[in-house]
Amino acid sequence: MRARVLGLAAVLGLAAATPAHAQGATVSVSPATADPQYATTLTLQGKGFQSVKNGHGGIYVFFGWVSDPDGGSWRPSKGGASGATFKYVQDRETKDNNGYQRFVAFPGSDTAASANGGVLAENGTWSTKLNIPGPRFKAADRSGGVSEVDCLKSRCGVITVGAHGVTNANNETFTPISFAVPNQQPAPPPQTKATTTTPPAVTTTSPPPPTTTSTSVTTTSVETTSEQRTPEPAAQAQPLPRDAGPNLWLLIGIPVLVLVAVGGLVLSRRRLGAQKGSAQKETSDE
Structure with missing residues (x-):
């Protein structure tokens, strides 16, 4: 035991x-x-x-x-x-x-x-x-x-x-x-959030005013001595009134007589000048 x-x-x-x-x-x-x-x-x-x-x-x-x-x-x-x-x-x-x-x-x-x-x-x-x-x-x-x-x-x-x-x-x-290539977890889906979309402010841009370049141009003006005038219509002879008296004829006659006298004087002077010229020519010929 x-x-x-x-x-x-x-x-x-x-x-x-x-x-x-x-x-x-x-x-x-x-x-x-x-x-x-x-x-x-x-x-x-x-x-x-x-x-x-x-x-x-x-x-x-x-x-x-x-x-x-x-x-x-x-x-x-x-x-x-x-x-x-x-x-x-x-x-x-x-x-x-x-x-x-x-x-x-x-x-x-x-x-x-x-x-x-x-x-x-x-x-x-x-x-x-x-x-x-x-x-x-x-x-x-x-x-x-x-x-x-x-x-x-x-x-x-x-x-x-x-x-x-x-x-x-x-x-x-x-x-x-x-x-082996390790398994990759898939990317989570993007979360959708309720958002209020505010439209973008529209900004209006005014174009700048055009730049004006001043060019001095010297203009030589030519003055014309002759002036163009609008011809006036010829005066038409008016008939003499019936009740024109002797005074009217006197007014018309006097100028006419003066013109006739002046014309006669001019003619006589021309004749006298012509006679003197002839006499001088004859003297020079002798």
Whole structure:
């Protein structure tokens, strides 16, 4: 009876010393696809991982390629090696690296100070963020050789393995990631608001008054000495009234007599001048 009790106690003690974990470790990724041209930040959540309290190390979280994504031959626990059966985006093993590599420490680990991916809870869960530079990256192997991985031609994803040289098959996982242009939410339709449209004020602009350029023109006027006058109609002789007396005939006769006398005087002078001219001619001929 005592032997049975001691045996049961030994079994219970062994169970208490075994690290707590759930079978089937998995990693959920958001978003499920990465951008084929630009860097992408993934939000990771792990569950079912083995958590070793005060244990050395923890788990490394990488983005990279594995030689046997559908099987398990790539795993370190099965003889796989970095640079041979799996390759990943390299980063500094410091807390302030570029986010391409994360270290999730065991609770109470002596390496917890350098953890940049949080702490693995006792219930086997953890969460962190991981940066992906793009679908292509260069990886180095143990011998220092560098090779390029094209995730558009090979299957790549999130890799978890034991950290700080501790191999742990329970914490080795591979979660495939595909590359595609992220879905963009359609722009919301414009909101139609009832607005009162006020017609624009019509501004009438009067054209400026035309500019008149005065040109001085010197006009030389030619004065005409002859004036054109409208000819007056000739005076018609009026018949003498019947009752004109002798005074009227006297008035008419006197001017006539004067004209006759003046005409006779002029004729006599012309004759006298002609006679003198003849006499002078005869004298000069003798």
